[in-house]
Amino acid sequence: xxxxxxxxxxxxxxxxxxxxxxxxxxxxxxxxxxxxxxxxxxxxxxxxxxxxxxxxxxxxxxxxxxxxxxxxxxxxxxxxxxxxxxxxxxxxxxxxxxxxxxxxxxxxxxxxxxxxxxxxxxxxxxxxxxxxxxxxxxxxxxxxxxxxxxxxxxxxxxxxxxxxxxxxxxxxxxxxxxxxxxxxxxxxxxxxxxxxxxxxxxxxxxxxxxxxxxxxxxxxxxxxxxxxxxxxxxxxxxxxxxxxxxxxxxxxxxxxxxxxxxxxxxxxxxxxxxxxxxxxxxxxxxxxxxxxxxxxxxxxxxxxxxxxxxxxxxxxxxxxxxxxxxxxxxxxxxxxxxxxx
Numbered sequence: 001x002x003x004x005x006x007x008x009x010x011x012x013x014x015x016x017x018x019x020x021x022x023x024x025x026x027x028x029x030x031x032x033x034x035x036x037x038x039x040x041x042x043x044x045x046x047x048x049x050x051x052x053x054x055x056x057x058x059x060x061x062x063x064x065x066x067x068x069x070x071x072x073x074x075x076x077x078x079x080x081x082x083x084x085x086x087x088x089x090x091x092x093x094x095x096x097x098x099x100x101x102x103x104x105x106x107x108x109x110x111x112x113x114x115x116x117x118x119x120x121x122x123x124x125x126x127x128x129x130x131x132x133x134x135x136x137x138x139x140x141x142x143x144x145x146x147x148x149x150x151x152x153x154x155x156x157x158x159x160x161x162x163x164x165x166x167x168x169x170x171x172x173x174x175x176x177x178x179x180x181x182x183x184x185x186x187x188x189x190x191x192x193x194x195x196x197x198x199x200x201x202x203x204x205x206x207x208x209x210x211x212x213x214x215x216x217x218x219x220x221x222x223x224x225x226x227x228x229x230x231x232x233x234x235x236x237x238x239x240x241x242x243x244x245x246x247x248x249x250x251x252x253x254x255x256x257x258x259x260x261x262x263x264x265x266x267x268x269x270x271x272x273x274x275x276x277x278x279x280x281x282x283x284x285x286x287x288x289x290x291x292x293x294x295x296x297x298x299x300x301x302x303x304x305x306x307x308x309x310x311x312x313x314x315x316x317x318x319x320x321x322x323x324x325x326x327x328x329x330x331x332x333x334x335x336x337x338x339x340x341x
Contacts, residue, residue: 005030007040007058009098016097020090023049039233043107050107051089054233055100057311069093070155071232072103074206077150082141086217086228108228110217119213119263122223128268131223133278135213138226139247140282143205143240156237158204165242165296166194169303176303176310183330190299190336197340199289207243209234212250212264244279245293248272249301252335257328258305260321291339298336302329 014028026047033041033052042053054068068091076088086105093101113119122128147153157164170191177184208215210231219225249255251272255265263269270278272294280287287293305328312322 005032005042007055007098007100008042008044008053010044012097013044013053016092017090022090025049039231044104045107051104052086052107053102053104055098055102058315067233068101068103070235072105074152074155074232074235075103075105077152077155078142078145078206081145081150083138083145084226084228086230108217109220110227111220112214112217112230113263114214114259115261115263116266116268117261119266119268125268127223129270131213131218132270132275133282134224134226135216136247136275136278136282138216138229139208139211139243140279140284142208142229143243143283145206147204147206147237152206152237155206155235158237159201161201161204161207161236161238162198162242162296165238165300166191166198169300170195172303172307176307178326183333186330186333186337187302190295190333190340193337193340194292194296194299197292199292201239202241202285202288203239204237205240205243207236207238207240208232209236209238209243209246211243211247213269214259214263239293240283241285241287241290241293242296244276244283244287245290245297246300247279248275249294249297249335251275252298252301252332254328254331254335255301257324258301258308260324295336295339298332298339302332302336305329305332 008030010028010030014024017024024046028044028046030042030044033043039054039056040058044051044053054071056068072088072091075085078085079087086108089104089106091103095101113122119128122131147155173187208229210233215229215231216226217228217230219227249272250264251269253265255262276287276290305325309322309326312325
């Protein structure tokens with residue numbers, strides 16, 4: 001009899017893997033991987049193989065933020081492209097195995113850089129810069145993939161992405177805000193300003209929706225080699241410039257309140273303007289209406305922070321510092337308003 005973790009019934013998973021014909025060798029074990037703020041992530045292993053399993057949090061789910069089928073589909077589709085991904089293994093989009101949807105991919109050995117000391121261990125500033133360039137090239141490579149050619153032509157609507165993003169994150173705020181929230185006026189002011197200034201979509205591409213260094217797996221010895229892009233739960237067809245803008249906004253110091261001592265917010269990472277310029281060169285596209293895209297990214301990150309705090313309040317098991325995370329919302333909204341002023 002195996003021992004189950006909260007949210008992971010190993011006996012049920014073992015039966016599922018065997019029914020799917022996935023080779024097994026010895027007792028199935030698992031451990032919770034730290035770092036996930038939205039979905040629960042587990043390392044699952046037996047005597048011969050390792051996998052990574054993701055499932056929604058136990059409580060405090062918000063609509064469309066935990067789509068296991070979406071994440072699994074894009075990873076499977078990108079296998080064999082210039083975008084490095086872990087090999088897709090199995091997925092269930094119902095509650096029949098674990099009581100919640102889940103998806104599982106092969107474990108990729110390497111290192112995830114989450115915190116500043118791990119970034120500093122890469123080397124000097126030149127070494128960090130070369131790592132950043134490699135990460136930006138992967139994002140540009142993703143945006144150059146033809147969705148139709150990899151079977152993702154129907155992965156999302158090719159137009160209207162910006163309108164949907166503004167509407168979606170405004171709606172998310174209504175779900176995760178505190179009662180009598182004193183930030184409500186500023187949030188609605190930024191939401192209205194964004195709705196009034198939506199530009200024509202730059203182009204349509206596969207977007208990751210949450211791209212930064214800690215959502216990638218790097219080679220353990222070669223910091224310029226990205227082994228896999230992780231955490232595809234926000235991916236869709238959309239405007240690639242919005243993807244680049246969110247990467248740049250994660251560089252903001254307030255991101256340290258959402259993810260303590262975040263590597264991507266370290267002073268060793270190039271500034272947001274520098275990141276934007278490097279992306280523009282790598283992608284071969286200008287960044288028109290950049291102030292709008294940055295404001296939208298600040299808005300999105302603020303609502304994400306509010307959602308993390310909300311799940312903490314209702315016992316979602318994804319954050320033990322919800323007050324600090326909640327403190328990031330107001331300055332992020334203020335930064336978005338400044339972009340549009």
